[in-house]
Amino acid sequence: MIVKLRRLIDRLRYGREAERKRKRAEKEKRRQQKFHSERWYRDERLARRHYDSYEDYVRHQSAKLERVLHRLKETEAEDFQEFQRRFSLCEPLKPARSVLCLGARLGTEVKALHSLGYFAVGVDLNPGPENPYVLPGDFHALVFADASVDAVYTNAFDHAFEPERVLAEVVRVLRPGGVFVMDQLAGFQEGFIPGEYESFHWKDRAALNELVRHHTGFVLLGERDLGRHRRDRWYQVVFRKPA
Numbered sequence: 001m002i003v004k005l006r007r008l009i010d011r012l013r014y015g016r017e018a019e020r021k022r023k024r025a026e027k028e029k030r031r032q033q034k035f036h037s038e039r040w041y042r043d044e045r046l047a048r049r050h051y052d053s054y055e056d057y058v059r060h061q062s063a064k065l066e067r068v069l070h071r072l073k074e075t076e077a078e079d080f081q082e083f084q085r086r087f088s089l090c091e092p093l094k095p096a097r098s099v100l101c102l103g104a105r106l107g108t109e110v111k112a113l114h115s116l117g118y119f120a121v122g123v124d125l126n127p128g129p130e131n132p133y134v135l136p137g138d139f140h141a142l143v144f145a146d147a148s149v150d151a152v153y154t155n156a157f158d159h160a161f162e163p164e165r166v167l168a169e170v171v172r173v174l175r176p177g178g179v180f181v182m183d184q185l186a187g188f189q190e191g192f193i194p195g196e197y198e199s200f201h202w203k204d205r206a207a208l209n210e211l212v213r214h215h216t217g218f219v220l221l222g223e224r225d226l227g228r229h230r231r232d233r234w235y236q237v238v239f240r241k242p243a
Ligand SMILES: C[S@@+](CC[C@H](N)C(=O)[O-])C[C@H]1O[C@@H](n2cnc3c(N)ncnc32)[C@H](O)[C@@H]1O
Pocket: 061, 062, 064, 102, 103, 104, 105, 106, 107, 108, 109, 123, 124, 125, 126, 137, 138, 139, 140, 155, 156, 159, 160, 161
C-alpha cells in the first residue's frame, strides 16, 4: 500500500520518465539478486548457470522465443539497421564472402548480411517455424564441413552451455585466415548483470577474450565500442584464425 502510494506520488511529481527509471532500477536489482543466488557457479573469471542436464539447457534456451516474439516484431526494423551498421563498419569482415551466424534466432543479422552482399546463414536452437534464414541446430555441434566458411559471427556466445566446445566448432568450420566476429556485453564486474537466459558470463571482457584466445589459438585483431543498443552497451571484437 505504502509502495503503491509512493509510486503514485513519484509519478505525479516527476512524470513518466522518473517512473521508467525507477522500474529499470527495480529490474536491475532483481537481476542482481537472481545472479547472486545459488543458480550460478563462479570461478575467478567466469560464471556458469546451473542446469540439471544438457536437455534442461536446450529446453530453457528454446523456450525464450515465444516470450519475446511480440517485442521482436516491433523492433525488427531498428535491429536490422543496427546490424547493418555494425557489419558495414567491420573492416576485417569486408574480404569475407560467406558468414555463419551462431544463435541467429529469427535471422535479422542474416538479412542484414544479405543486404550487404554476403552469403550468410544462421543456426539457432529455435529459429521459429519455416525460417528461410536460420537453420535449426546447435552451435555446440555444427553440421558444416571443416574450413568451410570465411567468417563466423555471434552475439549469443553467452548462451553457450559449454563455451569451450562452441569455440572448438568455430575453429573447425572457419577456413585458415578466416575471422571470428563477436559482439560482446560487458562483464559482471564491469556493470552488466546476466538476465534470464544467459548461460554463462565473464568477469570482464579481458577474461572473455583470453578464453577465446586460449581455446582457439586465434589472434585478436581489434575491438571497438559499438555504443548502446537499447539498454545495453555493446563491443565488437574480431579474431583471426592463423592462415
Ligand atoms: C540473445 S539471443 C540472440 C539472437 C540473435 N542473434 C539476435 O540478435 O536477434 C540468443 C539466441 O541464441 C540461441 N541459442 C542458445 N543456445 C543455443 C545453442 N546451443 N545453439 C544454437 N543457438 C542457441 C537462442 O535460441 C537465442 O535465439
